[in-house]
Amino acid sequence: xxxxxxxxxxxxxxxxTEQSVxxxxxxxxxxxxxxxxxxxxxxxxxxxxxxxxxxxLLKNRYLEQLPKDLADEIGxxxxxxxxAPMIIAFVMPLTLDYxxxxxxxxxxxxxxxxxxxxxxxxxxxxxxxxPPFIKTDLFKSVIKLQPQEIVSALVMVGYxxxxxxxxxxxxAQDLITYYK
Ligand SMILES: Cc1cc2nc3c(=O)[nH]c(=O)nc-3n(C[C@H](O)[C@H](O)[C@H](O)COP(=O)(O)O)c2cc1C
Numbered sequence: 001x002x003x004x005x006x007x008x009x010x011x012x013x014x015x016x017t018e019q020s021v022x023x024x025x026x027x028x029x030x031x032x033x034x035x036x037x038x039x040x041x042x043x044x045x046x047x048x049x050x051x052x053x054x055x056x057l058l059k060n061r062y063l064e065q066l067p068k069d070l071a072d073e074i075g076x077x078x079x080x081x082x083x084a085p086m087i088i089a090f091v092m093p094l095t096l097d098y099x100x101x102x103x104x105x106x107x108x109x110x111x112x113x114x115x116x117x118x119x120x121x122x123x124x125x126x127x128x129x130x131p132p133f134i135k136t137d138l139f140k141s142v143i144k145l146q147p148q149e150i151v152s153a154l155v156m157v158g159y160x161x162x163x164x165x166x167x168x169x170x171x172a173q174d175l176i177t178y179y180k
Contacts, residue, residue, distance in 0.1 A: 006117045011166050013125035014083065016158030020051070021086040021124065026157065029118040036111035044104035045111060045152075048089040048143060055082045062142045074133055081129060084156030089134075089143055092152040108152040115155065125160040128153050 001009075030047060038044060050058055059078050063071040081087060092108050095101055116126045133139050134151040143151065 001121070003117075006120055008166055010116055010120050010126075011164040012127040013156070013158070013160045013164060014080070014127060015161050016084050016125070016156075017161045019085065019159045021157050021159075023049075025122060026086070026088070029115055029122065032118055033111050033114035036107055036114050038107035038111075039100070039103040042100070042104060042107070044092050044107055046091045048091060049086060050089065050143075051086040055087065058142060062139060065138055065142075077131055077133070081131070081154060081156060084127070085158040086156070088155045088157060090152045090155060091145060091149050093146075094148045094150060105152060112153060112155060119157060123159065124157055127156045129156070130154070 026049070034043065034045065059075070059082065062078070063075050066074060090108055090112055092104055095104065112128060116128065119126050130153050134154065140149070140151070145151070
């Protein structure tokens with residue numbers, strides 16, 4: 001397949017087979033993904049892998065500290081996310097400079113897209129999510145972030161149980177203005 005095909009056939013995958021994901025492969029793909037542009041070579045990322053029994057452990061540790069009604073609501077969201085055999089939390093350090101932080105988020109997004117395309121090339125499917133709870137102090141402590149870190153996104157990874165069709169995009173023709 002060409003790069004064009006990989007870009008156009010990547011779709012968010014919500015359901016997966018039970019086949020587990022090989023650690024060595026994911027490490028290899030992350031080692032390639034980080035060749036994304038990043039300002040001043042800050043390399044503003046690290047990765048937390050959650051899979052197998054650790055998914056349930058994280059869920060329980062989080063939900064047991066929430067009030068019942070919120071635990072029910074977040075529990076349902078976590079159950080959807082945890083359908084994937086592996087969840088990768090892409091972690092970004094916070095800086096004291098707002099502009100640097102925007103650049104670091106952009107770098108994270110580029111690196112994540114690299115990862116998702118490479119995953120597709122290797123027969124895997126993915127879904128990136130930024131549910132609001134990832135920003136809460138409680139979730140950050142349960143997932144063991146350092147004080148000056150955020151989860152830039154959760155990326156679910158696994159083998160698709162069905163083929164999804166890519167959604168239509170607006171053609172560039174409708175988006176381009178020629179500066180005069
Ligand atoms: C930064 C970011 C955050 C996202 N957060 C969510 C999310 O919280 N929940 C969700 O279902 N999808 C989320 N998505 C996935 C988008 O909904 C999805 O990419 C979009 O609908 C296009 O579909 P496709 O990925 O199949 O092309 C997110 C995507 C991005 C880039």
